[in-house]
Amino acid sequence: MILLCGIPSETPMALVRQALDQSGTRYALLHQRKFSSMRISMEILGGQPGGKLQLNGDSYSLGDFTGVFSRLMDYRYLPELKDTPEDSPQRNFCRNLFDTLTRWAEITPARVVNRVAPMGSNFSKPFQAQIIARFGFEVPETLITNDPELVREFRARHGRVIYKSISGVRSIVQTLTDDDMDRLENIRWCPTQFQAFVDGTNVRVHTVGQKVFATAISTEATDYRYAYRQSGDHAELRPVELSDELAEMCVNLAAGLGLAFAGIDLKITPDNHVYCFEVNPSPAFSYYESNTGQPISSAVAEYLAGH
């Protein structure tokens, strides 16, 4: 039995659910917005996690779940809690419900996509980059500083330079321009991340257990996620095959980070150097699947089912 946790209409969740339906795999759907009709209890006896989940009028033993697909949103932003005070019983119940569920998912022997703890490496891009480098990938030359003079030197050395957030806060990657140099003094109050621009082809690699799906992205934009905004044209996506060696490196990297499912952002240069920028622990894979037909959701469903 698989447990799906999240908002059913969210596209990645809907695709995985559809794949489970197609394969005839049994699952229970935990619709996060219907939290008020659920109950969960967890216990650890002799080191073995167990408990009960009441859901959709049914009662499940937590030990019956052999796979968990979780795309829970931050409960604080659920519309059902919008007008409730911070200390309301409803909010307290919701918090304890999802906290108990998350704590169980961290220690259950079930296949979990993905556990929370390993997702933490994505909170700091340079922290994650240091781990990435240990798995044989090249990482772009990066400078994080609050000294404007060093940024000027860095730009003089590397030519085209981009800047982006250090943390997991979503930011649009921008090229450092002459106009930006005029306001460089602003970095004195908060160190900022600058990177040498790497020319080449963007490749998003999704790993699901041992399976690998690579998608090449063609665009003139600095940040392909915002291709239309930055270049006026939509990015073009196409499936590509990685060499066995590179595919294995990607699988090893995801496993090393403790991620059953990962979205790995690569750039492959014209002279075949492979740079890795980031590993996304909660990839919105539907964008790639819908553009290329790559069966990523089916692979997730198979992984959850233990195939």
Added chain:
Amino acid sequence: MWLILCSGQDISALWAYHGLQWRGLTVELVTAESLTANVRWVHTVGLKGANTNITLADGRMIDSRLVRGVVNRLTHVPLQHLRDAPDFEYATQEFTALFMSWLKTLRGPIYNGVDAQGLSGAWRHASEWVWLASLAGLKTLPYKQSSDDQFDETTQLRRVVPEGTSTSMAIALGDQVFGPNLPPQTSRACRELARISKTPLLGIELVSDISSHSWAFAGATPMPDLRLGGEPLLDALAANFFQSENGYKL
């Protein structure tokens, strides 16, 4: 250079600082508060690895390549001087991410190293500690948690034993355990817990069960009060730093 990284209010760390200095180590005390205001940060990551060079307001320079050992007790990044800035939340996240990456560049024995779950080691939930403690071979009490609990984890710390329960703190450091006199099996399990939790300096809270003459797990922390380990703990810390300096592998 050996570092002690801590809050300026961390009495336990200040005690360790003076104790390690007395043992002949040239230790630099760097407070969390001194790392954010009027500091020059240079952190690089690239083909040649990762390095950090920090110049503090008092003129001291911390070059990650020169650091040989660290007692790291940083829990958060204090940014009081930016509290009224419009991007305060963003700045907090950016500084924390920078601290994570900087701490990752440090080498030598590190008690404790940065983790994706915390600046000075993984801050695990009570449930995960119970599960790990059992794997390590410690006796554990039944743990229960549910959606019906009248408990607010945003303001309260969930505990394994009821508030007010009398406990003792053992501190595992490498292959030694300091604190209460424990049976060999319990002592071994404490060391194993430190190993599998990847927390080389781990505080393990234990509750004594007089009826069975045994100890049960009551909690764990990567940031115990070091004073509970006493002078023998500082002797061991100093020895580990000196051994590392002389090229011995711990």
